[in-house]
Amino acid sequence: MPELPEVETVRRGLEPVLAGAIITKLDCRRPDLRFPLPERFATRIEGHRIVTLGRRAKYLVAELDTGEALVMHLGMSGRFSIQHFEDQTADPASSNGQVAKAAFTHVNATDPTHDHVVFTTQSGNTVTYNDPRRFGYMVLVEESERETHKLFSGLGPEPLGNGFSAHHLAKRAHGRRVDLKAFLLDQRNVAGLGNIYVCEALHRSGLSPLRRAFSLSTKNLSPTKRAERLAASIKTVLTEAIAAGGSTLRDYAHADGSLGYFQHAFAVYGREGEPCRTKDCTGTIRRVVQSGRSTFYCPKCQR
C-alpha cells in the first residue's frame, strides 16, 4: 500500500543494510511477481555491490556496480524486512561450544508463504521481500538508460523536488476535464501520490476532489490560487508523513521488523461519517467512488 512516504521510509530503513553491501546470494522463490523476474536474475546480482539505494516516485532504485540498476516496486502489499546477522560468542555450555555460533535476529512477522525474494549480504544480513498480492515487481535496467526507460520516461516531477510547483500543476492541468482526484493520481502529472495522500492534500487545500483539473490554471497557463494551495499542501502532507515514518522506523527492529507501514493520523482517509477536523468546520467526511477508488472528503470545506 505504499505511496511516496512509505517507499521513502522503506528506502531509509534498507539503506544502512544495502547501500555499499555486496549481495552474496539472491534467492528467488518463484519465477514471477506481477511480471516475470529478470532473466538470470540471481547471476546478474550475486557477487556485485549495491552502490546506492535511491527512490524515484514509488520505485526503489538499487544502483549496482555492474552498471545496472535494480528497480523495485512494492505494488499494493509489498514489504521488506531485515534479518540482522549477529556474531555470538561460543556458548561453553553447549555441546559444540568450540564453534562460534551465528544467529539471526528474526524479526519478520509477515507470512513466510509470500517471502518471494531474499537478498543475503556479505556481512550476513538478509533482506526479505514479501508480497501476498504480488502486484509488486523487480526489473533490471541499464543505469544509463534508466530515465528513458518505459517505467520512468513518463513520470512527472518529484513533489518534494525542484521541478514541482503550482506553475507545473497549472501547465499540466490546463484544459483537462478530469477531476482533481484522477489528475493527481496520474503519475505523469506528479509522481508518488496515491489514493491516501491525494485525499489528504485535497482536504488540506480545501479543494473538492470532484472539481475539474482545469480550474488550477488560468487562460494564460498561470496557476490559480487553488493551484498554489494545492502544491503547498502536497509538499507539507508528504513531508509530515515521511517524518512520521521516520519516527516509526526507529522502532522497527524492536517491533516486527517490517518496513513500509506506519500509523499516521489522516484527516479524511478512512474517516467516512466522522466529523471534519478542519478548524471551525462542522462538516462530515463523505466517501465517494472516483475512478473505481474510494475518495474521502469534506463537502463543506472542500469546494
Add this chain to the structure above:
DNA sequence: AAAAGCCCCTGGACGC
C-alpha cells in the same frame, strides 16, 4: 489524445 473501465492477485473484514 483524453478518459473510463478492466484486470492482475490474495487476504482480511463483515454479514448470514
Add this chain to the structure above:
DNA sequence: TGCGTCCAGGGGCTTT
C-alpha cells in the same frame, strides 16, 4: 465455524 461478498493504499493495458 464456514461460506460468500466486498474491499484494499497501484498501475498497465484496452476500449471508447
